[in-house]
Amino acid sequence: MRRITYRDALREALREEMLRDETVFVLGEDVGRYWEGAFRVTKGLAEEFGDERVRDTPISESAIIGVAAGAAITGMRPVAEIMFGDLSALAMDQIANQVAKMRYMFGGQAKVPVVIRTPFGAGVNIASHHSQSLEAWFMHVPGLKIAMPSTPYDAKGLLKTAIRGDDPVMFFEHKLLYPVEGEIPQEEYTIPFGVADVKREGQDITIVATLYMVHKALSAAEILAKEGIDAEVVDPRTLVPLDKQAIVDSVKKTGRIAIVTEDCKTSGVSAEIAAVVAEEALDYLDAPIKRVAEPDTPIPFSPPLEQFVIPNEKSIIKAVKEIVY
Amino acid sequence: MRLKKEKLIEMYRKMLEIRHFEEKAFELYGQNLVPGTLHLYAGQEAVAVGVCANLRRDDYITSTHRGHGHCIAKGAQLERTMAEILGKKTGYCKGKGGSMHIADFRVGMLGATAVVGAGIPIAAGAGLSIKLRGTDRVVACFFGEGASNQGTFHEGINMAAIWALPVVFVCENNLYAMGTRQSRVMLIENVADRASAYGIPGVSVDGNDVLAVYEAAREAVKRAREGKGPTLIECKTYRHKGHSRVDPATYRPKEEVEEWLKKDPVLRFKAKLAEAEILTEKKADEIEQDVIAAVEKAAKFAMDSPYPAPEEALEDVYA
Amino acid sequence: MPRLSLTMKEGTVTQWFKKEGDMVKKGEPIVEVLSEKATYEVEAPASGVLRKILAEEGTDVPVAGTLGIITAPDEELPEIEVAPAPPVVEVEEAVAVPERKVKERIERRIIASPAAKRLAMEHGIDLTQVRGSGPDGRIVEEDVRRLIEEMRTKPRVREVIPLTGIRKTAAERVSLSAQTAPQSTITMEVDMSNAAKLRERVGVSYTDMLVKAVAKALTEHPMMNSTLEKEQIKIFADINIGVAVATEMGLIVPVIRNANEKSLTEISSTLKELVEKAKKSKLTKEELTGGAFTITNLGMYGVDVFTPIINPPETAILGVGRVAEKPIVVEEQMVVRPVMHLSLTFDHRVVDGAPAAEFLQKVKQKLESPEALLA
Numbered sequence A: 001m002r003r004i005t006y007r008d009a010l011r012e013a014l015r016e017e018m019l020r021d022e023t024v025f026v027l028g029e030d031v032g033r034y035w036e037g038a039f040r041v042t043k044g045l046a047e048e049f050g051d052e053r054v055r056d057t058p059i060s061e062s063a064i065i066g067v068a069a070g071a072a073i074t075g076m077r078p079v080a081e082i083m084f085g086d087l088s089a090l091a092m093d094q095i096a097n098q099v100a101k102m103r104y105m106f107g108g109q110a111k112v113p114v115v116i117r118t119p120f121g122a123g124v125n126i127a128s129h130h131s132q133s134l135e136a137w138f139m140h141v142p143g144l145k146i147a148m149p150s151t152p153y154d155a156k157g158l159l160k161t162a163i164r165g166d167d168p169v170m171f172f173e174h175k176l177l178y179p180v181e182g183e184i185p186q187e188e189y190t191i192p193f194g195v196a197d198v199k200r201e202g203q204d205i206t207i208v209a210t211l212y213m214v215h216k217a218l219s220a221a222e223i224l225a226k227e228g229i230d231a232e233v234v235d236p237r238t239l240v241p242l243d244k245q246a247i248v249d250s251v252k253k254t255g256r257i258a259i260v261t262e263d264c265k266t267s268g269v270s271a272e273i274a275a276v277v278a279e280e281a282l283d284y285l286d287a288p289i290k291r292v293a294e295p296d297t298p299i300p301f302s303p304p305l306e307q308f309v310i311p312n313e314k315s316i317i318k319a320v321k322e323i324v325y
Numbered sequence B: 001m002r003l004k005k006e007k008l009i010e011m012y013r014k015m016l017e018i019r020h021f022e023e024k025a026f027e028l029y030g031q032n033l034v035p036g037t038l039h040l041y042a043g044q045e046a047v048a049v050g051v052c053a054n055l056r057r058d059d060y061i062t063s064t065h066r067g068h069g070h071c072i073a074k075g076a077q078l079e080r081t082m083a084e085i086l087g088k089k090t091g092y093c094k095g096k097g098g099s100m101h102i103a104d105f106r107v108g109m110l111g112a113t114a115v116v117g118a119g120i121p122i123a124a125g126a127g128l129s130i131k132l133r134g135t136d137r138v139v140a141c142f143f144g145e146g147a148s149n150q151g152t153f154h155e156g157i158n159m160a161a162i163w164a165l166p167v168v169f170v171c172e173n174n175l176y177a178m179g180t181r182q183s184r185v186m187l188i189e190n191v192a193d194r195a196s197a198y199g200i201p202g203v204s205v206d207g208n209d210v211l212a213v214y215e216a217a218r219e220a221v222k223r224a225r226e227g228k229g230p231t232l233i234e235c236k237t238y239r240h241k242g243h244s245r246v247d248p249a250t251y252r253p254k255e256e257v258e259e260w261l262k263k264d265p266v267l268r269f270k271a272k273l274a275e276a277e278i279l280t281e282k283k284a285d286e287i288e289q290d291v292i293a294a295v296e297k298a299a300k301f302a303m304d305s306p307y308p309a310p311e312e313a314l315e316d317v318y319a
Numbered sequence C: 001m002p003r004l005s006l007t008m009k010e011g012t013v014t015q016w017f018k019k020e021g022d023m024v025k026k027g028e029p030i031v032e033v034l035s036e037k038a039t040y041e042v043e044a045p046a047s048g049v050l051r052k053i054l055a056e057e058g059t060d061v062p063v064a065g066t067l068g069i070i071t072a073p074d075e076e077l078p079e080i081e082v083a084p085a086p087p088v089v090e091v092e093e094a095v096a097v098p099e100r101k102v103k104e105r106i107e108r109r110i111i112a113s114p115a116a117k118r119l120a121m122e123h124g125i126d127l128t129q130v131r132g133s134g135p136d137g138r139i140v141e142e143d144v145r146r147l148i149e150e151m152r153t154k155p156r157v158r159e160v161i162p163l164t165g166i167r168k169t170a171a172e173r174v175s176l177s178a179q180t181a182p183q184s185t186i187t188m189e190v191d192m193s194n195a196a197k198l199r200e201r202v203g204v205s206y207t208d209m210l211v212k213a214v215a216k217a218l219t220e221h222p223m224m225n226s227t228l229e230k231e232q233i234k235i236f237a238d239i240n241i242g243v244a245v246a247t248e249m250g251l252i253v254p255v256i257r258n259a260n261e262k263s264l265t266e267i268s269s270t271l272k273e274l275v276e277k278a279k280k281s282k283l284t285k286e287e288l289t290g291g292a293f294t295i296t297n298l299g300m301y302g303v304d305v306f307t308p309i310i311n312p313p314e315t316a317i318l319g320v321g322r323v324a325e326k327p328i329v330v331e332e333q334m335v336v337r338p339v340m341h342l343s344l345t346f347d348h349r350v351v352d353g354a355p356a357a358e359f360l361q362k363v364k365q366k367l368e369s370p371e372a373l374l375a
Helices: A006-020 A045-049 A061-073 A085-099 A135-139 A152-164 A212-226 A244-254 A269-284 A303-309 A313-323 B005-030 B045-052 B068-074 B078-085 B119-133 B151-162 B191-198 B210-225 B254-262 B265-275 B281-304 B310-314 C114-123 C141-153 C165-180 C193-202 C206-220 C264-279 C353-368 C370-374
Strands: A002-005 A024-028 A054-056 A077-081 A115-120 A145-147 A169-174 A181-184 A197-200 A205-209 A231-235 A238-240 A257-264 A290-294 B060-063 B109-112 B139-144 B167-173 B202-206 B231-236 C010-016 C029-034 C039-043 C048-053 C060-062 C068-071 C183-191 C226-229 C232-235 C241-243 C245-247 C250-252 C293-297 C316-330 C333-347
Touching: A002 A006, A006 A024, A006 A045, A006 A152, A006 A181, A024 A061, A045 A054, A061 A077, A061 A085, A061 B109, A061 B119, A061 B151, A085 A115, A085 A135, A085 B119, A115 A152, A135 A145, A135 A169, A135 A238, A135 A269, A145 A152, A152 A169, A152 A181, A197 A212, A205 A212, A205 A244, A205 A313, A212 A231, A212 A257, A212 A313, A231 A244, A244 A257, A244 A269, A257 A269, A257 A313, A269 A290, A269 C114, A290 A313, B005 B045, B005 B068, B005 B078, B005 B210, B005 B265, B005 B281, B045 B068, B045 B139, B045 B167, B045 B210, B045 B231, B045 B265, B060 B068, B060 B119, B068 B078, B068 B109, B078 B281, B109 B119, B119 B139, B119 B151, B119 B167, B139 B210, B151 B167, B151 B191, B167 B191, B167 B210, B191 B202, B191 B231, B202 B210, B210 B231, B210 B265, B265 B281, C114 C141, C165 C250, C183 C193, C183 C316, C183 C353, C193 C206, C193 C333, C193 C353, C193 C370, C206 C241, C206 C264, C206 C293, C206 C316, C206 C353, C206 C370, C241 C264, C245 C264, C316 C353, C333 C353, C353 C370
Parallel strands: A024 A054, A024 A077, A077 A115, A115 A169, A145 A169, A205 A231, A205 A257, A257 A290, B060 B109, B060 B139, B139 B167, B167 B231, B202 B231, C241 C293, C293 C316
Antiparallel strands: A002 A181, A145 A238, A197 A231, C010 C029, C010 C060, C029 C039, C048 C068, C183 C333, C226 C232, C245 C250, C316 C333
């Protein structure tokens, strides 16, 4: 095992896949040799693979995805980067109406192996247009798969699987996770989609958390343990396909669930997971389902305001205590 | 004419196929056999045929909601196209796409999209694919003058331009986007003039003259194959019918319609071929009968085909 | 009739441009129709003769219905078949949404978590029997689980009888007695040969004799006729003796007042009367109160020795066993005599063993020489 950062793990995945398959290429704004990626994920790749395969684009999100789509249906495996998740709105038609639907509406004639990488998340004071978590928008579009790795290990394994797969993948990263270190194996590995990871085993309550919130949940679990509450933290890792069985099995064991996500509460991903639990594990619930999410507001700028809206250990612990009695 | 006789007759036949196919589709729609709606290509045959006559089977095209003509011109089968329009299991898209989302990947028809302008960056993407793979294929991208106002027109063509992608952007200017006349939504008369904004050549041609379209497309395809990048060809043409089957098109002045009907591309080409003694009346009739029979056969095939099973709605979402 | 809009069901024929018998050319407009959206000129689908007009001006025709028939000039007119109406999609009338009546539930709802409900159902537990420990009294899984455990370890209950009435009072009284007075019991054997003879001769019962004997003994040992109240031993002025009677409703203790002043026969008749009344629940308050000493007899049930519990706030109670023929030693000889055991329980706070024994001795002597009781 060795320790690397989340961004390095992503880069390794990209590099390994580009070496393995010459149809894999990267495109996006400032991904090439001049800036090497807004978050440095693509650092060094243009130098190694050339400007053709690690391609800077104009500021044209819609066309970035459209071009990726056209390349994908004619035999390439593009990995498109949208600099900030919030900007995916500019490419919504291409993502939701074209990329997601081409296989289906053409009766299976098209293969659309597009991977769209983009970071979500608040916490660095860049406010409303650069801090959102919009995974719920995409979870609602049939035809897309969604990966949300919380650790370097998950990031590398999931990205490789995303690139090798024949389906479109929304690959959501988190700004605050890029510098986070973690252990990954020496040898090559992939992680399948639709398999959740129990990051911490426990008996008293299930906490389902995604992306950066996984770390908040683990931190909260440590504090709760000292107070005699043993929390189990389940990281779905992919929202589509969702490992429902893992979540249901955990609830059957603990009888309680708190869902922690960084998107806005109303119609957020936690609503879907709560519905799944209510549908498939109702008889095992010993208390109401709890959701911890951002309030229904845009992300504000000033630090005390921003910190107020992001779920943290305190809000997680408060929610847990409301149903562990 | 530089073209060989066989090629010219082939092009004429193709135009006739499209014309009769659209009429048949129109008829079946009247018999309530076509679910939804139809956007007929009748009147614009010269554009599809003129462009596609320059393409190889391994070249690509992208199309629009008014795409039957492009599909047929690129080499799709009439049977499976008609079956798809009727929503049958035997259609190209197994009944999942319909008229507005038709595709035949075997002949490089990468699909019609119903979102105006969405095909432009996708065509550029296919061009990028060609470039990265190092072949000399090209992409022809069809869209209307209405689409030239969509952001994707700007983004897609710009990207194709900067990367010198092998795409021929074909703007079918039929003067109306649904009921909206071109002059009301742009100040310029020629969409082709927008090409200079991207630093690529733009040319405006008589879209009802199949040979004029052919020539312009030939240049553009050559440029593309030689790696010199994209071209924007504007073809001035006209819809014979309304926007879609339900549209009586009363927003078009009667005189204008009559004027354009006189310039019917099929009749014009027929006359030209007759004049050049390439097509006799007898031969023309033969071809027509042949086409009518082929279209009848396609219609019968489509009508006799079964609908897909309801549960098939759940298939093909993911690989 | 063409479909002019996605929702059109039928159209109206407004104007025919051709008459029956006219030649028509394919593509030529021959009839105008109207739908809710627009008018439209329908073109002839083929060239020929307009042989028959099926839909006159002003008639409504469903979409895909036949408007007219065109034949070739020398073709036979086919049997007129009106095109079958296309499948009509029935649009159901919007049903008025019934007013929602919110029923007020007056009875108390049992709030229990789904997990608790499931567990209860699996084990046949009635949730109304479970106390909820969750917020607002919600029953949680643990509550049900606990009940299941209890049921598994405790013996099963067949019937539940509430503690009421005489039973409840009796329970309270014996509890009080046991909690306040440290009690000790001493026993003695009594030779009832002479008492038996007296019983035969005079016709009084052993109980009558016992009441007289105890009354006399109490005059000689007044300490036994007392009550301890806080820090004071109060010796009673009267000798009122209660006799425990078993009835259907439970143990009743009627009181023979001033037993020492009554003759044996008087005691006998009084006791009979009281017992009669007791069995019919006709005792007065006076007849049930005022007792200072109680006699309780389990002899008729075959009991020899027992440890009666003092009737609070009395100081002592005398338990009487059965009279049975037993072998005893008299003057070094084994003889068979009617023998009865007396069990005296006394409040050890008031008297010690020795004085209690002395009292009991007196009672024994008086029973063994019962002639004195007649006096």
